[in-house]
Amino acid sequence: MSDDVVPIMRIGDTLLVTLQGDLDDATVIRIEEQLTQEVVRTHAGGMLIDVSGLSVVDSFIARVLARVVGMVRLLGASAAIVGIQPAVAITLVELGVPMGHLDTALNAEQGLALLRRLRQDSTRAK
């Protein structure tokens, strides 16, 4: 339980999570536990999930990402996906995987800027 499944880097109050390798059901559950606990433990304001290390992103992974983002938002932080590769983007659009509601950025740097904007938007909305 205590051993980490994914490496997490902390930049200011933002967590940068790097997903790698094959993700099966059991691993996904452990990732969800690790990430939610980490958000609460660090009082993080945002989370970037880097998927550039994943060569395959299918509808299963897409659902996993949407779930994680949903959990992080419920905990009061904003979340975005970064590093979707060209081939992955084409596949997702062709498969018709709905990911329009997810916020995405090209890289971590632009992801941080995106999170800042998202946070401003949400504070203004309240």
Added chain:
Amino acid sequence: MTISPSGDQDAGARLRELEATLDAITDYAIIRLDPAGDVAGWSRSAEILKGYTADEVVGRPMSMFYTDDDQAAGLPQRELAAARETGRSVFQGWRVRKGGERFWASSILTPIRDVDGAVNGFAKIVQDITVGRRTETLFNGVLESAPDAMLIVGSDGRIVLANRQVDRLFGFDRDELIGQEVEILVPPRFRKRHPGHRIGFFTQPQVRPMGVGLELYGLRRDGSEFPVEISLSPLETDEGMFAVAAIRDATQRRATEQRLQRQRDEILELSTPVIQVWDKVLALPLIGTLDTVRAARLTEGLLNEIADTQAEVVILDISGVPTIDTQVAQHLLRTVQAAALMGTVSIMSGVRPETAQSMVHLGIDLGPLYSRNTLRDALQLALALLAERAGAAATTLTRQERP
């Protein structure tokens, strides 16, 4: 031709009856020869076929009906010897009529033996098969002179006939191929599946090209392969169904096609250029009709360029696209969605009034996509978006200036 053995007919009457029967036969010349091979009996049919009367030939050697070449080669003697030895000698070849005209003859020579078994003469039956031979010659001529390699294959898959082009194309000698399974000419990697296709042809015989949409290969005697095109047609004969295969070397055509494909690829490459117009801004001027292949390549090229340059804004300029119908809009939408997944915003530019009208009339919805009339406006918007993104952290004021 049975002779009644009843006693009330004398021998002379029976002989006359026999002669009458023989004379009634017209399609076959029936000739009796003495042991030396000289003419001893001459039927009416022989007279019709050869043109000589009995008086002109009886007592003369049968070699007089042969061509000079055959005579010189000693063919008449060989035939007689063969008949004496084996009891039968069958022959096909040129014979000469009275007056020198030739005809293609089929003859059977059988010895006549006396009660002691000694040969005391020969019976010879000759038929004029010039007409049949002409058809056969024509058939062979057509086969031989055909520009394509031609194979005739039986329903058991064995090669029955092959023309000269087959030798040339496959490097085999024809005699090596006759009787072999046609798979001998098929590369090993396709050999296992071929008999199934072959049987399929015989269950549904029709004129058709072989392996539509597939690249077919032939196997030469030396083991090398070459691309071929093959047309199949069924041949119905008294001996059953055969398949006629016309085989053409497609090396040249295949090479031409590949060159064309390469050129097409190059043109596609040229027709979907991605330009970096500003720091973090890409422009993609679309020209001509967007079909599925081009759209896929365009999307791929654009996304790779986004990955390379980390551009945050892409301008899709459609002023060079003649019509935006639902299909083209679909392609554009997919490109925009894929770019959005990577985190890049798209702006459409070059929308003309008539394009705007028709798109709305067609019910084309590009969703929340920025759109501008000119490239200049689009670039301005792109810079504004970039500034907003960069400045978002510094001040919240910019948000109120958003378009």
